[in-house]
Amino acid sequence: MIAVIVLDVGETTAEADGREYPVVHLKHWGRWFVAALFLAIFCWLAYVYATSPNISWGQVGHYLFFPAILSGVKVTIELSLEATVIGLVLGVVLAVMRISRNPVTAGLAALYIWFFRGTPVLVQLIFWYNLALVFPTLSLGIPGTSAGLSWQTNSVMTGFNAAMLGLGLNLAAYAAETVRAGIQAVGAGQSEAALALGMTPSQRMRVIVLPQALRIIIPPIGNEFISMLKTTSLVYVVAGTDLMTNASHIYLTNGEVIELLIVASLWYLAMTAVATVLQTILERRFGEATQPRSSRLKLKSSLSSASSLMGR
Amino acid sequence: MRAVSRRRVEPALESSADPIVMARGVRKSFDRAEVLHGIDFTVRSGEVSCIIGASGSGKSTFLRCINGLERIDGGELVVAGSHVGYTLREGRLHEWNPREMARFRQRIGMVFQQFNLFGHMTAAENVSCAAVKVRRMSKAAAAARTAKLLDEVGLSSHAGKYPHQLSGGQQQRVAIARALAMDPELLLFDEPTSALDPELVDEVLSVMKSLAATGMTMVVVTHEIGFAREVADTVVYLDDGLVVEWGPPQQLITNPTHARTQAFLSKVL
Ligand SMILES: Nc1ncnc2c1ncn2[C@@H]1O[C@H](COP(=O)(O)OP(=O)(O)OP(=O)(O)O)[C@@H](O)[C@H]1O
Numbered sequence: 033m034i035a036v037i038v039l040d041v042g043e044t045t046a047e048a049d050g051r052e053y054p055v056v057h058l059k060h061w062g063r064w065f066v067a068a069l070f071l072a073i074f075c076w077l078a079y080v081y082a083t084s085p086n087i088s089w090g091q092v093g094h095y096l097f098f099p100a101i102l103s104g105v106k107v108t109i110e111l112s113l114e115a116t117v118i119g120l121v122l123g124v125v126l127a128v129m130r131i132s133r134n135p136v137t138a139g140l141a142a143l144y145i146w147f148f149r150g151t152p153v154l155v156q157l158i159f160w161y162n163l164a165l166v167f168p169t170l171s172l173g174i175p176g177t178s179a180g181l182s183w184q185t186n187s188v189m190t191g192f193n194a195a196m197l198g199l200g201l202n203l204a205a206y207a208a209e210t211v212r213a214g215i216q217a218v219g220a221g222q223s224e225a226a227l228a229l230g231m232t233p234s235q236r237m238r239v240i241v242l243p244q245a246l247r248i249i250i251p252p253i254g255n256e257f258i259s260m261l262k263t264t265s266l267v268y269v270v271a272g273t274d275l276m277t278n279a280s281h282i283y284l285t286n287g288e289v290i291e292l293l294i295v296a297s298l299w300y301l302a303m304t305a306v307a308t309v310l311q312t313i314l315e316r317r318f319g320e321a322t323q324p325r326s327s328r329l330k331l332k333s334s335l336s337s338a339s340s341l342m343g344r
Numbered sequence: 345m346r347a348v349s350r351r352r353v354e355p356a357l358e359s360s361a362d363p364i365v366m367a368r369g370v371r372k373s374f375d376r377a378e379v380l381h382g383i384d385f386t387v388r389s390g391e392v393s394c395i396i397g398a399s400g401s402g403k404s405t406f407l408r409c410i411n412g413l414e415r416i417d418g419g420e421l422v423v424a425g426s427h428v429g430y431t432l433r434e435g436r437l438h439e440w441n442p443r444e445m446a447r448f449r450q451r452i453g454m455v456f457q458q459f460n461l462f463g464h465m466t467a468a469e470n471v472s473c474a475a476v477k478v479r480r481m482s483k484a485a486a487a488a489r490t491a492k493l494l495d496e497v498g499l500s501s502h503a504g505k506y507p508h509q510l511s512g513g514q515q516q517r518v519a520i521a522r523a524l525a526m527d528p529e530l531l532l533f534d535e536p537t538s539a540l541d542p543e544l545v546d547e548v549l550s551v552m553k554s555l556a557a558t559g560m561t562m563v564v565v566t567h568e569i570g571f572a573r574e575v576a577d578t579v580v581y582l583d584d585g586l587v588v589e590w591g592p593p594q595q596l597i598t599n600p601t602h603a604r605t606q607a608f609l610s611k612v613l
């Protein structure tokens with residue numbers, strides 16, 4: 033039956049005759065059309081913006097490396113990095129607590145995650161900045177004795193510190209869920225093999241499970257970090273001096289709003305580009321060992337295939 | 345249903361060696377459903393004991409009880425001189441903390457059906473990791489030992505490969521080397537060849553045979569009746585959570601006395 037159908041459809045009968053024929057590749061007319069369309073739209077947009085009388089590109093160039101902008105970029109990077117480190121470390125702790133068999137620790141972690149995901153970051157930032165309202169002094173010491181250290185809360189909770197703490201503690205709640213998913217994605221067999229070798233539960237977690245969970249965790253955490261770069265713009269409420277806050281201070285005095293927003297956006301885009309490259313490098317580094325060979329090749333060739341995607 | 349009489353036949357090999365595994369009436373339930381109904385089982389130092397039985401009869405569960413991956417609910421299970429999971433003090437069994445449990449497991453190796461090699465480590469790292477992290481062996485000493493073990497299982501040239509770059513048979517041989525790196529007193533195998541393509545079974549079995557020849561004490565859950573016949577000192581037939589019959593292979597495999605054993609063997613032989 034099937035053989036008959038195949039013979040019906042075939043237009044010619046091919047025979048292996050041992051000759052090398054030149055190949056005529058399929059022309060991807062659809063791809064060419066779509067590409068040309070998008071290129072045209074892009075060029076038009078670029079032209080409109082470049083020639084708009086309402087945007088002063090000279091001012092964009094002038095403010096791009098303005099000292100207040102550069103220091104804002106520095107603060108934004110520092111803040112994002114430090115908040116992400118706090119968020120990750122605390123996130124791992126929360127994730128381990130959340131999956132522990134102790135109902136109290138698991139419950140506490142769930143409560144933390146609920147609370148910090150459930151309230152606006154803006155509110156959390158203001159709360160940390162105004163910690164002095166509730167705790168005028170922060171002290172570290174042995175209860176019942178006079179030994180110990182003490183600080184004025186307001187001198188510790190600077191705008192930067194409040195921002196770092198607020199963003200970090202907030203990220204921890206999201207990171208905890210990401211890390212938990214990563215840990216749970218590592219098969220039970222890995223855990224059993226580790227225990228059977230005589231590892232303690234904590235060795236199993238540190239030596240076997242977490243390193244393998246990293247591969248799954250890195251892409252979403254990269255996402256969180258890139259998102260964090262821009263969330264830092266919220267710290268204006270605590271007198272932060274990040275990129276967005278500094279840019280807005282400038283445009284509030286000189287009125288060149290669009291120009292300064294373009295300057296800020298260019299910097300955010302640059303930081304995001306760097307973060308994306310770093311994420312790709314990390315993914316390669318941790319994906320290498322555990323990825324099946326086929327998908328590893330896919331990852332490597334995806335860059336080169338992007339260039340050849342257009343066909344011939 | 346469960347009218348199978350429990351035979352109290354001691355293994356034919358009446359050696360003077362101390363039993364390293366001694367189970368008396370071991371019971372185990374999962375969510376109230378009892379899967380082990382009172383297992384009696386003995387292995388002496390240097391013996392190879394094979395456990396055979398149908399799927400779901402409780403072979404894996406019993407094996408996992410031996411190294412404390414599962415906790416028993418009744419009976420007595422003494423392995424390498426300890427009540428698994430407890431210290432007997434002043435007439436009471438005091439439960440182990442995770443550290444004590446880990447120390448106990450260091451003396452017992454286990455090889456899994458699905459290999460369970462650590463995916464983020466090379467073959468050599470899989471073998472050396474426990475020696476370094478658990479036994480606190482120096483890196484150099486562990487490397488030398490790893491090289492020797494990988495050579496013994498015939499994988500010297502694959503030391504730098506990751507598990508996904510190895511065939512199933514090669515992975516299982518790495519897993520055996522990994523278990524041996526802890527110098528265990530007892531080695532447990534849970535159907536070590538069941539996940540392998542037929543042509544890869546022999547390379548793993550031959551490694552296990554040479555291990556047995558060195559006098560390693562082994563408990564092997566297996567469907568490889570030929571292996572059991574050739575290597576085992578004792579074969580145990582488990583059915584529905586009970587030991588139905590046990591004895592030397594020439595008796596149990598060639599002349600099973602129980603109808604259930606006969607029925608099972610006629611299916612797998
Ligand atoms: N973690 C668990 N929770 C609940 N039931 C379980 C669990 N592990 C095993 N069981 C049940 O216990 C019984 C015995 O399982 P076990 O894995 O020990 O059988 P087995 O003899 O090893 O079978 P196989 O040859 O298929 O590996 C089965 O009915 C199984 O469903």
Ligand SMILES: [Mg+2]
Nearest residue numbers: 403404405535
């Ligand atoms: Mg099993």
